Amino acid sequence: MTDDAVPRRRFLLGAGLAGTAIATGLTEPVEAQQQPATPQPAVPAAQDTEPFVTLTALEAAFITAAVDTLIPPDELSPSGSDCGVAIFIDRQLGSAWGGGAKMYRAGPFLKGKPEQGYQLPLTPREYFAAGIAAANAWSRKTYGNEFDRLAAADRVSVLKAMEDGKAQFENFDARGFFAQLLSITQVGFFADPIYGSNRDKVGWKLLGFPGLPATYADKIDAYRDKRYVADPQSIADFS
Amino acid sequence: MATRLKDVDAVVVGMGFCGAILSRELTKAGLNVVGLERGVDRTPAEEFTLTRLRDELRYVVRLELMQDNSIDTITFRNTPDELALPIRRFGAFLPGEGVGGTGIHWGALHWRFLPTDFRIKSVLTEKYGAKAIP
Numbered sequence: 001m002t003d004d005a006v007p008r009r010r011f012l013l014g015a016g017l018a019g020t021a022i023a024t025g026l027t028e029p030v031e032a033q034q035q036p037a038t039p040q041p042a043v044p045a046a047q048d049t050e051p052f053v054t055l056t057a058l059e060a061a062f063i064t065a066a067v068d069t070l071i072p073p074d075e076l077s078p079s080g081s082d083c084g085v086a087i088f089i090d091r092q093l094g095s096a097w098g099g100g101a102k103m104y105r106a107g108p109f110l111k112g113k114p115e116q117g118y119q120l121p122l123t124p125r126e127y128f129a130a131g132i133a134a135a136n137a138w139s140r141k142t143y144g145n146e147f148d149r150l151a152a153a154d155r156v157s158v159l160k161a162m163e164d165g166k167a168q169f170e171n172f173d174a175r176g177f178f179a180q181l182l183s184i185t186q187v188g189f190f191a192d193p194i195y196g197s198n199r200d201k202v203g204w205k206l207l208g209f210p211g212l213p214a215t216y217a218d219k220i221d222a223y224r225d226k227r228y229v230a231d232p233q234s235i236a237d238f239s
Numbered sequence: 240m241a242t243r244l245k246d247v248d249a250v251v252v253g254m255g256f257c258g259a260i261l262s263r264e265l266t267k268a269g270l271n272v273v274g275l276e277r278g279v280d281r282t283p284a285e286e287f288t289l290t291r292l293r294d295e296l297r298y299v300v301r302l303e304l305m306q307d308n309s310i311d312t313i314t315f316r317n318t319p320d321e322l323a324l325p326i327r328r329f330g331a332f333l334p335g336e337g338v339g340g341t342g343i344h345w346g347a348l349h350w351r352f353l354p355t356d357f358r359i360k361s362v363l364t365e366k367y368g369a370k371a372i373p
Contacts, residue, residue, distance in 0.1 A: 097301050104312040104327045112324040115317060119324055191296045212293045238290045 050087050050196070054094030054125065058146070062132045063089050065148035069155045070185050077202045080185060088188035088197035089128075098125040127180065134172035135162070142167075193234045204232040212238065247271045255340020278307065278336030281343070304344040306334045 052060040067080030067089070077083055092098055100123030112119045122130060135158070139147040143154050150158065161167035162178035169177070188197040190204070192211075198204065204211055211232035219228060248270035251258045255276075262272045281287075297303045306329060314323035335344045355362045363372055 100309075102302070102305075102307045102309055102328065104308040104325050106325075108324070110322065110324060113317070113321065116315070116324045117330065118327050187296065187300055191300075192294060194294075195296055212290065214293060235290045235294060 052087070052090045054090045054098070058136070059129065059132050060086065060090065061148040062136060062146070063128075065150075065155060066159070066181055067185050067188070069152065069159055070182065071189060072152075076206055078199075080189065082199070083189060083202050084193075084197035084199045085185055085188040088191060088195055089184055091196050092184065092188075093125045093128055099123050100125075127177075130172060131177035131180070134169035135174070135177065138167055138169050138174070192236075194236050198234075201232045201234060247273045249273075250275065253340060254338045255335070256342050258340070259342075274338075276336075276338045276340070277310075281337050298344075302329065302333065304335050304337065305329055306336045 055063060064081045064086040067085040071077065071080030071083065071085065073079040073082065080086065096102075103123070105121065105123075107121075109119060109121050120127065136146045139145065139150065139158055143150050143158065147155060147158055158167065159178060162174040163182075165175045167174040188195075190207070190209075191198055193199060193201060201211065203209075208227070208229060209232060210228070210230040211234055213230070213233060216223075216228070249262075249265050249272045251262045251265075251272060251274045253276065254262070254274040258274055258276075262274050265272045292298070308326065308328055312325050312327065312329075314325050316323040333344070335341050337343060360372065
């Protein structure tokens with residue numbers, strides 16, 4: 001298993017901010033090769049004590065395992081779920097957005113070219129329900145168990161197979177599902193903490209993103225050619 | 240049953256930049272004008288306060304100020320032989336809604352012209368040859 005945390009992190013940071021992130025000098029992980037060989041409990045007992053309100057227990061286990069595979073705990077941050085990303089996804093899928101608000105949901109429902117965008121009748125909530133069920137079915141068939149019950153290395157393999165288009169789900173686009181899973185994980189990792197994730201602004205600190213102030217005209221002279229580092233401030237800090 | 244409203248001199252459909260300027264000119268000329276706009280009513284003091292405005296998930300990712308595709312959308316295709324399909328959520332381009340139109344979500348970015356912009360035909364000819372320009 002050659003997978004390690006940092007390339008995955010760089011990939012995760014690829015949400016238009018990669019240059020900034022790389023420039024901060026991400027260090028090589030010391031323990032990256034230490035993948036546990038035994039199955040991990042899907043839901044960490046640690047800080048994640050908030051209840052899921054939208055996802056079923058099976059779905060929550062999948063999402064938790066997925067975000068912890070995309071964002072493993074290391075020197076850069078706690079695990080995805082410990083940063084609140086699983087709770088974020090739960091809340092987002094339960095929001096108006098998750099229910100398909102502001103989305104054109106009438107027919108025709110035809111398979112379009114990729115550049116014609118999303119063409120399924122499913123709301124984001126329904127899409128994730130179907131995607132998780134399809135991924136678990138494939139995981140059972142290929143690895144003998146649900147995704148969240150696989151060893152960490154196998155979970156990485158499942159996500160890679162989805163990403164590379166090698167996993168063929170029954171009646172569901174595995175690659176497209178991976179893209180959506182990665183996207184909502186990225187959004188959760190970097191969203192304002194008022195949405196339940198990015199706890200302790202860990203995603204913002206990783207990037208050096210100062211958060212809300214966003215007005216720097218008075219700092220141009222003082223920081224010319226120098227890096228501006230500030231303690232990030234979220235919406236809650238001003239409320 | 241249609242309701243017959245009082246006649247006005249002009250009805251302007253769309254209260255974005257163009258509709259608003261046009262309406263102002265018409266009212267300055269003494270005409271009575273009604274402006275129509277789609278979308279929710281927004282109160283600047285409620286909607287555009289500082290902390291709320293910086294909510295990137297709400298505005299940048301979930302596109303709070305943009306047209307509601309559950310009400311209306313367009314279909315599109317890239318070539319004439321393709322079947323046009325509906326855009327279910329806008330992404331590549333973002334029509335706004337509400338009084339102000341694009342004016343309320345416009346970032347006011349104006350890039351300075353580059354030196355080459357003032358001699359673009361010469362630059363293209365030098366780089367790609369005269370035949371590159373149709």
